[in-house]
Amino acid sequence: MDKNKFMKRAIEIAEKNITDSLGGPFGAVIVKKGIIIGEGSNTVTSTNDPTAHAEINAIRQACQNSQSFNLSNSIIYTNCEPCPMCLSAIYWARIEKIFFANSKTDAAEIGFDDDLIYQEIILPVEKRSIPTQQIFIDESILAFRAWERSDSKINY
């Protein structure tokens, strides 16, 4: 029944976020070996940060607490199905399991609609609604070549 306990905590964070007026009604908890190592709520409007979704904030806190950019063997509990930004962050963080409660359809019904982003991501660059142009290719690749030659690089 641990998963219910952790999801309850994510929902509690979401509810407190409304009364505290910190942002949207979203909360997330990251758990490793049965212990919460990070929590986050949506603080987009209160911190003027469009990336400050609950999952992103929870990942950032869990990583600070564990002094690692890798959350292998961790589980995320979020009260809402992750948006594409947060889902991608979950992959980058190497989180291994996701529990969510409300669906993205539920979120759309209260005004948080990420369906456009899900639709856009799968389109080829030239068909997306944000005009996107590739420039300066020859000059740019030099930085990548420098990275390859660098002795101090940390791969991840």
Add this chain to the structure above:
Amino acid sequence: MDKNKFMKRAIEIAEKNITDSLGGPFGAVIVKKGIIIGEGSNTVTSTNDPTAHAEINAIRQACQNSQSFNLSNSIIYTNCEPCPMCLSAIYWARIEKIFFANSKTDAAEIGFDDDLIYQEIILPVEKRSIPTQQIFIDESILAFRAWERSDSKINY
């Protein structure tokens, strides 16, 4: 020729990031009305933050500088095609144009492969490589109902 100037700056940030050992060879610049309002480099390894890609850092800085979570009328210049996390963040931030230089194929060749994430996002939840389960639906929707009733909410 302004677009070349701003892309040069993004590349310069990426190159400096290698010598400073802050993270991967990535830099981004956000421009509004011809002025740089935010810059960022990849600081994943140096700050233990898997979300600290160049574009995310640039968005966060631009938002702090403009005290807004909305970057309408802004352009992002990034030395590499955005990963799905950063692309989604660009949508959430309402950035209106994207210039990139190196492609995601170039990035994959130096070890930064986001193709898995692009492939996973389009799959139905039950087919993704990270096991994902929806739980606790009835309890969770109460937070969303509380949000709808809240007088202090800021929609975005």
